[in-house]
Amino acid sequence: MNRGASRKEFPIRFSFSALPLLLISLSCFAVPVSACDRVPFKGTFDPTVVSSAVLDSTHIQFNVDVIIRATPLGNAKGPAVFILDETTLTYTGYTTWYTENGDSVSLTFAGTFVPTSTTSTTGIYDNVETFKVVGGTGRFAGATGAGVAGGQFDFDTGTAPAPIPFAGTISLPLSHHHR
Secondary structure (H helix, E strand, O other): OOOOOOOOOOOEOOOHHHHHHHHHHHHHHOOOHHHEEEEEEEEEEEEEEEEEEEOOOOEEEEEEEEEEEEEOOEEEEEEEEEEEEOOOOEEEEEEEEEEOOOOEEEEEEEEEEEEOOOHHHHOEEEEEEEEEEEEEEHHHOOOEEEEEEEEEEEOOOOEOOOOEEEEEEEEEEHHHOOO
16 A cells, blocks of 8 residues: 555554463364364565555455464465554455465454554554464365464565464364374
8 A cells, every 4th residue: 555545544453362261262163172172373464565455435455465384384475465444443354375285274254454653654554363264275274273373564565574474273184294
């Protein structure tokens, strides 16, 4: 988003003060233990906006390339799409992260951009986000889970100033562990 444009710019940042409570509450999304193993799902991702489109007077769609480093994925990458409501600074989206061997994890996410004391001059916002694992392929087929992510995002550059950390759990069907 160009600073000189008539639209507001909404960069991203995150506070980890609510992370422990959010992780505890998200553990309720787990699949029954007899059907899967729940393991930590944590790492960082680097988003880069590749395009955006105005959908209506208050919504913008962003298309993003994401590079991920995470357990149990390893190195991964994939596209993401999110729609920002400029009036509330909230967004929803989806992504699929592809591992180096071709397995994938699909997620949905929702969040809020929070202006900082320097947003008007830097274009950087805090970001608070939750995500749900909604499936996958290969060793992640049937995966479920949830977690939180957050960091900062600079809408002037379309990138995060630093990798964005995330933490949660992912439940994998037992049959995928013993192949």
